[in-house]
Amino acid sequence: MDLLAIIRIAMRALGRNKMRSILTMLGIMIGVGAVIAMLGVGQGARQTVQEQIQAMGSNLLFVGAGTVTRSGMHMGWGSTKSLIYDDMLAIMRECPTAHAAAPGSSSSGQVVFGNDNWATRVNGTEPQYFDIRVWPFQEGSAFTQNDVEMAANVAVIGETVRKNLFGATNSIGQTIRINNLPFRVVGVLVPKGTSAAMGDDQDDIILVPITTLQKKITGQNWLRWIMVSAVSRQASYAAQQQIAALLRDRHRIRPAEDDDFFVRNLADMADVADEAGRVMTLLLASIAGVSLIVGGIGIMNIMLVSVTERTREIGVRMAVGATERDVQQQFLTEAVVLSLLGGGIGILFGLSASYLITKTLGWPVLVSPVVIVIAVLFSMAVGVFFGFYPASRAAQLDPIEALRYE
Amino acid sequence: MATTSQPDVKGATKQDHETIILVRDVHKYYELGEIRVHALRGVSIEIKRGDFVTIMGASGSGKSTFMNILGCLDQPSAGRYLLENIEVSGLSKRQLAAIRNHKIGFVFQGFNLLSRTTALENVELPTLYARISKAEGEKRSREALALVGLGDRVAHFPSQLSGGQQQRVAIARALVNQPSILLADEPTGNLDSRTAVEIMDIFQKLNDDGLTIVLVTHEPDIAQFAKRSIQFRDGRIRRDERILNRPRASEVIQNLPKLED
Numbered sequence A: 001m002d003l004l005a006i007i008r009i010a011m012r013a014l015g016r017n018k019m020r021s022i023l024t025m026l027g028i029m030i031g032v033g034a035v036i037a038m039l040g041v042g043q044g045a046r047q048t049v050q051e052q053i054q055a056m057g058s059n060l061l062f063v064g065a066g067t068v069t070r071s072g073m074h075m076g077w078g079s080t081k082s083l084i085y086d087d088m089l090a091i092m093r094e095c096p097t098a099h100a101a102a103p104g105s106s107s108s109g110q111v112v113f114g115n116d117n118w119a120t121r122v123n124g125t126e127p128q129y130f131d132i133r134v135w136p137f138q139e140g141s142a143f144t145q146n147d148v149e150m151a152a153n154v155a156v157i158g159e160t161v162r163k164n165l166f167g168a169t170n171s172i173g174q175t176i177r178i179n180n181l182p183f184r185v186v187g188v189l190v191p192k193g194t195s196a197a198m199g200d201d202q203d204d205i206i207l208v209p210i211t212t213l214q215k216k217i218t219g220q221n222w223l224r225w226i227m228v229s230a231v232s233r234q235a236s237y238a239a240q241q242q243i244a245a246l247l248r249d250r251h252r253i254r255p256a257e258d259d260d261f262f263v264r265n266l267a268d269m270a271d272v273a274d275e276a277g278r279v280m281t282l283l284l285a286s287i288a289g290v291s292l293i294v295g296g297i298g299i300m301n302i303m304l305v306s307v308t309e310r311t312r313e314i315g316v317r318m319a320v321g322a323t324e325r326d327v328q329q330q331f332l333t334e335a336v337v338l339s340l341l342g343g344g345i346g347i348l349f350g351l352s353a354s355y356l357i358t359k360t361l362g363w364p365v366l367v368s369p370v371v372i373v374i375a376v377l378f379s380m381a382v383g384v385f386f387g388f389y390p391a392s393r394a395a396q397l398d399p400i401e402a403l404r405y406e
Numbered sequence B: 001m002a003t004t005s006q007p008d009v010k011g012a013t014k015q016d017h018e019t020i021i022l023v024r025d026v027h028k029y030y031e032l033g034e035i036r037v038h039a040l041r042g043v044s045i046e047i048k049r050g051d052f053v054t055i056m057g058a059s060g061s062g063k064s065t066f067m068n069i070l071g072c073l074d075q076p077s078a079g080r081y082l083l084e085n086i087e088v089s090g091l092s093k094r095q096l097a098a099i100r101n102h103k104i105g106f107v108f109q110g111f112n113l114l115s116r117t118t119a120l121e122n123v124e125l126p127t128l129y130a131r132i133s134k135a136e137g138e139k140r141s142r143e144a145l146a147l148v149g150l151g152d153r154v155a156h157f158p159s160q161l162s163g164g165q166q167q168r169v170a171i172a173r174a175l176v177n178q179p180s181i182l183l184a185d186e187p188t189g190n191l192d193s194r195t196a197v198e199i200m201d202i203f204q205k206l207n208d209d210g211l212t213i214v215l216v217t218h219e220p221d222i223a224q225f226a227k228r229s230i231q232f233r234d235g236r237i238r239r240d241e242r243i244l245n246r247p248r249a250s251e252v253i254q255n256l257p258k259l260e261d
């Protein structure tokens, strides 16, 4: 008998018990649907996180001032005064893996333009900061090294600040007041959006020359952080080691003592996020596994009932020439059709659900064809695996006893 | 009945005396725990092509057991069975299934039609397991149904047919693969006497066209339509004789009262 005929017979047999067939498929349907939906959302989220980390520059190292205990806890970030500008120069001089570095200091500031008023973070840094963070300008440009040397009153603003202070009016060349000091706006950064890793608005920021911030706003000459870019992503791990060793040496920290700084590696963070994604995927896969097994057991159960109910039919088929293999194939096909139909409907459900969820969250819908192919193969495998035993039972029936069965 | 669409004649006149079934000292026992039920105790029989044999005997005398062996649904515990010179006792399950499909048509007392399946599809069933196309199978099935007088009932379900009509569908199914032999185990057991004679009329006509038939019945009225009568008792053949002056079922029907339905 050709496959088409077998499938046709299977469809008809299942069609005779529509309600039962649908209920049996439900397990596979829900399992596959849930997994497709969650994978779709998960992939979308993961991709978003990775893109944002990538956008920050995956060679990036973040050196922060603060105590780090042996267990790796940061105590009071920025509370220490030991991180200084010379540390940055030393990193550039002595760490061959460091490609560029920018110092940073931070303050909160009240910003005023005309009648508009906005509270934001004000960071002081040097022009190379924008290159290290791979952060281009939508208008204007960065302040210059000359501005840094002169401690000039110039500012680069983020999109959130621009929107709140200027709205539709042009911002370049305008004078704003930060903590009552006048600053000329020289550049507006392109929006980066909310950081998926930290959850804060990266565009709610003003950047001024580090010297200006230290001398005119905070009056403090130590640094809160140093941004370093390594020569490559791989080198960022070595850079992390070198910087830590160098700073321990420069800060005269004895072997038993805790660091008074911390070095965070963005490549590391990307890996952590990636790892979290992998764990999530694994978790989903096990949920999928469990639901597919439960669905499969449902199929096996119904197929066993079906074989018993149709014992006489099996006897008749054998009497007119069906071989064991024919009978086996027929019931196996029914099981596979059940599981494939369930899986197929599940995929449709999952796709619509993940589309809806990601649409609401504003993430990209990401259901790769591979996932769908795997889902189809898995549902098929479930049908074969759980249909095998009932089908064998049917094939092993003795024709005479089957014909006599009431 | 149209002789052109009639299945399997296989040179009825030419090979009238060819042996189609040869059974030699066949035994069958069933082991039921400690007890051994001896259903057949040495049955030997030879049936020529074109014969029409009835097997009679009391209930439990081994008729069905013997028919199941003839029909390759079961294997003898001892002895030999040759169907068209093929030694059946040595065949695999797969080969037995093929023989049931090609060489044997089986008709049961309880019809054994698939419910919720049309008459045509029931008849098509054996063609699904034969190496013929779907179109050819459907064509043959329609012919077989026409042959038993049900050409206008192809789309009916068993539940929409009378007992006699259901048995005719079963006969059409038995004929569809053009078997060498038709086996019927009490085919009229569930039918009223007039319908039973109608079924015998079909068998007689099929036999006239050369089909070999072996039929089990416990009714002497039914047995008389055959050419040869074999009597079973306690798993042995007690009597084997030719039937002389057998009546024509078609003529007997004329004298039977017409039924209401």
Ligand SMILES: Nc1ncnc2c1ncn2[C@@H]1O[C@H](COP(=O)(O)OP(=O)(O)O)[C@@H](O)[C@H]1O
Binding pocket: B030, B031, B032, B037, B038, B039, B057, B058, B059, B060, B061, B062, B063, B064, B065, B066
């Ligand atoms: N599957 C079986 N298991 C045990 N005993 C059986 C089986 N089939 C038939 N028999 C026994 O074999 C004997 C012959 O049975 P059967 O051939 O059905 O008789 P008949 O058809 O002539 O009424 C009976 O005694 C019956 O009980």
Ligand SMILES: [Mg+2]
Binding pocket: B063, B064, B065
């Ligand atoms: Mg019997």
